[in-house]
Amino acid sequence: MISVQAEPFDLSRELALLTDGRTDIGAIVTFTGRVRDLGEAFLKAMTLEHYPGMTERQLEEIENEAQTRWPLQASRIIHRYGRLEPGDDIVLVITCSAHRQAAFEAASFLMDWLKTKAPFWKVEETETGETWVEAKAEDDAAADKWGK
Amino acid sequence: MKLLYFAWMRQRIGTGEETLTKPDGMATVAELIAHLAARGPGYAAAFENPAVIKVAINQDYADFTSPIADGDEIAFFPPVTGG
Numbered sequence: 001m002i003s004v005q006a007e008p009f010d011l012s013r014e015l016a017l018l019t020d021g022r023t024d025i026g027a028i029v030t031f032t033g034r035v036r037d038l039g040e041a042f043l044k045a046m047t048l049e050h051y052p053g054m055t056e057r058q059l060e061e062i063e064n065e066a067q068t069r070w071p072l073q074a075s076r077i078i079h080r081y082g083r084l085e086p087g088d089d090i091v092l093v094i095t096c097s098a099h100r101q102a103a104f105e106a107a108s109f110l111m112d113w114l115k116t117k118a119p120f121w122k123v124e125e126t127e128t129g130e131t132w133v134e135a136k137a138e139d140d141a142a143a144d145k146w147g148k
Numbered sequence: 149m150k151l152l153y154f155a156w157m158r159q160r161i162g163t164g165e166e167t168l169t170k171p172d173g174m175a176t177v178a179e180l181i182a183h184l185a186a187r188g189p190g191y192a193a194a195f196e197n198p199a200v201i202k203v204a205i206n207q208d209y210a211d212f213t214s215p216i217a218d219g220d221e222i223a224f225f226p227p228v229t230g231g
Contacts, residue, residue, distance in 0.1 A: 033231055048230065049155055051223060054207035079230060091231055111231060119204070119223075120230025121155035132156045135227030 001075070002059040004050060006082040009092050018074040018096055025073050027100040029107040033091040035084045044125045046133075048081040048090070051119035055079070062113045066095070069109065070102040077110060079118065109146050116143040149218055151184075153194065154225035157201070160194040170218045177203050178212040180222065200226060 003009075011030060019025055035046050059077050066075060074096040084090060093110045097103040122133040149168050158164040174180060185195040195201065203210050204223040216222060 050230070051152070051154055051204070051207075051225070054204055054223065057207050115231035116228065117209075118230045119154070119225060119228050121226065122229045123155070132226070133229040135229055139231075 002056065002063055002077045002079075004052075004055050004059065004079050004081065006080060008080070008089060009078045011092065014076055014078065014092060014094060018076055018094060022073070024098065025096045026098045027096070027103040029093075029095045029100075029103040031091075031093040031107050031111055032089055033111070035086050035088045035090060037086050038124070038126070042127055043086055044127070045083050045085045046125065047083045047123050049121045049123070050079075050081045054119050058118050059114070062110060062117060065113070066106045066110050070095075070097065070106040072097050072102065072106055075106065075110070077114070079114065079120065081120065112139070112143040112146060115139040149180075149216065150221045152221065152223040154223065156226060157194040157224055161190045170216065175215055176212065177205070177210060177214050177216060177222070180216055181212065181224075194224075202227060 011032060015028070015030065019028065037043055059079065063075055063077055066072060072095055076092065076094040078092040080090055091114065093107050095103045095106040095110070116139050124131050124133060149170055151166050151168055153161050153164055171183065174183060181195055181198055184191050202225050203212065205214055205216065206221050
């Protein structure tokens with residue numbers, strides 16, 4: 001299941017929704033991406049813009065692709081948009097499987113694909129103004145290694 | 149056609165959405181880009197380096213050789229930076 005939302009998410013609640021009452025899940029991987037300080041420049045906030053409609057379609061496609069590649073019993077993707085501050089959560093990926101390898105790999109695949117396919121754009125707000133975040137070649141390389 | 153622009157392309161053009169009646173003879177994304185880039189300095193700045201621009205037709209990734217039709221929703225945007 002996927003969600004694109006401005007609101008924060010609650011990891012323990014999402015986990016409970018996926019796993020409560022189930023005894024077939026042997027491995028759960030959760031990944032949370034957060035806004036962090038930049039180091040070189042003081043980051044006041046980051047605003048995520050997205051393409052409503054296409055974002056949901058892309059996330060559903062990415063999740064379906066993970067479901068066909070790995071034996072997942074459940075998965076969850078939440079991606080936030082809007083203005084976020086350092087320490088705020090941006091993205092949540094949960095993968096559940098019988099064994100750890102599928103859960104680890106599927107979570108990694110989902111994040112690599114999210115980074116390079118999901119139509120979101122980040123603009124960073126620092127003391128010196130606003131800057132659009134540039135895509136990283138290493139993210140493309142990470143997504144490419146999964147093939148298509 | 150419904151045209152959408154995101155991120156710095158939206159800022160340079162000055163709008164995120166507009167409609168355009170497909171001119172006769174225009175058949176591909178590349179021809180649409182050439183048409184848009186000639187519309188003014190904001191458009192020229194947005195499309196100055198087509199190599200970095202991504203395009204989606206009806207919410208699916210497409211490329212510059214993809215055919216376009218009058219009812220299409222066509223979005224232009226820089227490389228994505230989510231996650």
